[in-house]
Amino acid sequence: MSTPLLSVKNLCVTFASRRGDFQAVRGVSFELGRERLGVVGESGSGKSMTGRAILGLVRPPGRVTADRMELEGQSILNLPERRMRKLRGSRISMVMQDPKFSLNPVMTVGDQIMESYRLHAGGGRAAARKKALEMLNAVRIRDPERVMDTYPHEVSGGMGQRIMIAMMLAPDPQILIADEPTSALDVSVRGEVLNIMDGLVRDRGMGLIFISHDLNLVARFCDRVLIMYAGRVVESLPARDLHNARHPYTQGLLRSQPRLDTPVERLPVLQREESWRSGELDPLPET
Amino acid sequence: MARPVSARNRRIRRVAGTALSLALTLLGLLLVTFIIGRVMPIDPVLKVVGDRASQAQYDAVYQAMGLDQPLAVQFLRYIGEVLTGDFGRSISTGQPVIQDIKRVFPATLELAALGTFIGVSIGVPLGVIAAARRGGWIDQIARVVALVGYSMPIFWLGLMGLLVFYGILGWVGGPGRQGIIYDGMVPQVTGMILVDSLIAGDWGAFRDAFSHIILPASLLGYYSLAYISRMTRSFMLEQLSAEYITTARVKGMSERAVVWRHAFRNISIPLVTVIALSFGSLLEGSVLTEIIFSWPGLGQYITNTLLAGDMNAVLGGTVVVGVCFIGLNLLSDILYRVLDPRSK
Numbered sequence: 001m002s003t004p005l006l007s008v009k010n011l012c013v014t015f016a017s018r019r020g021d022f023q024a025v026r027g028v029s030f031e032l033g034r035e036r037l038g039v040v041g042e043s044g045s046g047k048s049m050t051g052r053a054i055l056g057l058v059r060p061p062g063r064v065t066a067d068r069m070e071l072e073g074q075s076i077l078n079l080p081e082r083r084m085r086k087l088r089g090s091r092i093s094m095v096m097q098d099p100k101f102s103l104n105p106v107m108t109v110g111d112q113i114m115e116s117y118r119l120h121a122g123g124g125r126a127a128a129r130k131k132a133l134e135m136l137n138a139v140r141i142r143d144p145e146r147v148m149d150t151y152p153h154e155v156s157g158g159m160g161q162r163i164m165i166a167m168m169l170a171p172d173p174q175i176l177i178a179d180e181p182t183s184a185l186d187v188s189v190r191g192e193v194l195n196i197m198d199g200l201v202r203d204r205g206m207g208l209i210f211i212s213h214d215l216n217l218v219a220r221f222c223d224r225v226l227i228m229y230a231g232r233v234v235e236s237l238p239a240r241d242l243h244n245a246r247h248p249y250t251q252g253l254l255r256s257q258p259r260l261d262t263p264v265e266r267l268p269v270l271q272r273e274e275s276w277r278s279g280e281l282d283p284l285p286e287t
Numbered sequence: 288m289a290r291p292v293s294a295r296n297r298r299i300r301r302v303a304g305t306a307l308s309l310a311l312t313l314l315g316l317l318l319v320t321f322i323i324g325r326v327m328p329i330d331p332v333l334k335v336v337g338d339r340a341s342q343a344q345y346d347a348v349y350q351a352m353g354l355d356q357p358l359a360v361q362f363l364r365y366i367g368e369v370l371t372g373d374f375g376r377s378i379s380t381g382q383p384v385i386q387d388i389k390r391v392f393p394a395t396l397e398l399a400a401l402g403t404f405i406g407v408s409i410g411v412p413l414g415v416i417a418a419a420r421r422g423g424w425i426d427q428i429a430r431v432v433a434l435v436g437y438s439m440p441i442f443w444l445g446l447m448g449l450l451v452f453y454g455i456l457g458w459v460g461g462p463g464r465q466g467i468i469y470d471g472m473v474p475q476v477t478g479m480i481l482v483d484s485l486i487a488g489d490w491g492a493f494r495d496a497f498s499h500i501i502l503p504a505s506l507l508g509y510y511s512l513a514y515i516s517r518m519t520r521s522f523m524l525e526q527l528s529a530e531y532i533t534t535a536r537v538k539g540m541s542e543r544a545v546v547w548r549h550a551f552r553n554i555s556i557p558l559v560t561v562i563a564l565s566f567g568s569l570l571e572g573s574v575l576t577e578i579i580f581s582w583p584g585l586g587q588y589i590t591n592t593l594l595a596g597d598m599n600a601v602l603g604g605t606v607v608v609g610v611c612f613i614g615l616n617l618l619s620d621i622l623y624r625v626l627d628p629r630s631k
Contacts, residue, residue: 055537057533057536057537081542085539085540085541086539087539088536088537088538088539089537089538089539089540090539093537093538094537096530096533096534096537097530098530101529101530101531102530102531102533102534103531103534104531104534104535104549104552104553105531105553105628105629106552106553106556106626106627106628106629107549107552108628115538115540116538119538119539119540120539151628151629153628153629164534167538168537168538
């Protein structure tokens, strides 16, 4: 494989507090090509913080360190804010959990999409409007002309998330970090939103980091999966081999899911072991 | 076709609802002033006839004033009088109360408006920057400025201001609204000397009036600044931790654009209410300032007439202040609806 889109080695995010340092992310390494990489883990496992660290959005007292963090071979570790801002949105972007909160309530949908496009592409309002309409079409929103002038509270959750995707993809980034993009949505619209996102990411040859706590979803939707536990990657494997996972944490997670085909009386409870915190079962193979 | 009609119906219903609640508030205000006027241990008849009048004279005036009628009838008549702008005659000035208020209210309005302007134009940016750079030196300074503003007695600050800027430095005009040479020189249009002198194109009078108003207005401005900057800061902190702010940062916006374009637009909505209330409290609450600066405004008028037991004037002034508050509330309500797309 040629230079990966994103290459991260030994990423740590540390929060200094009065009672000593707390490490939210403890030495995460992975590479991302033009693929869909799932990051799975429970709350507090550091998966969201990994995404924010890549975007340079960890704010003091948080601190980001790594041996390497490169975007197409160019280091983006602790870049000055001014240069990081040029990358954010235009090359790496992020879709967040709940469109109810992640869209500005007092700006029209159109203004928000146009703003994100004009920040990086420049150009006049007319060009931005055209692009925004095009993006709304791309996320399969009917009557985009009308939706442009609506406010976020006037659209449904699924539509809000599609607007969010349109907005974040308008400046044509290479990497999209999707941080639990469907957790806040009704089950009925989840699939639709995922399909739209998948299609766009594929068509544009983007890299996708899909952060989720839903093992099944990730297995179905992604090419490769990282399993995180307590700030570390405990296992990395192709999504189709998930059922062959070797790490006891992953195995435990899989076992504790109910199955329609083999119902059991009681689901096993995950028995945590202290040794999981300390590291990977075996080191990740270098790619 | 059914849609636009129902939308218009809704709008009409909302306007009607607002009007009704305004009317009820006003009614409540008048009920309170009416009751206060009746329960005060001041005999309105004695105030008119003096304490040497005969019983027959007393009774005649008692009847002429309608005090023999049932309370409900008196109250209805009172409402009627107030609505036609008749607050009775002031005993201390010998003029109709409404005339007095027309004379003193513009002075207070001018002072409160300039004070609020100063408070908003410094307090809002200060609060925004304090929140954006939380814990930084601007935040610390803003904290101290607000704390001093909250805790320093205004009469002391006023006297010190007069001593330093008028007495020692001579930078500003002294007490009163105008220097003696300009007194009555500007034709009265609005009663606000700054405005009137501009209308007349009299720059000398404008400069003079400005040099008189700037010190008391700054003082009031400082107090409203203390309040407004703290409120702005806390509204701002709340917004800056919201998800859509992260969205704006992910888009690659500069921090300044994040703060002013995204967060500030959201706080401008509750800020309108804060500013309106702060303005309202300056309209009635600047008694101390008006006395220290010999400012012939409503606060001084109400205080003086109260000390003279001149109930017509006191209640008239109270009604005016109350109506101003109701009006400001209505105004901030309307602005709220204009600014917040969610309320449509």
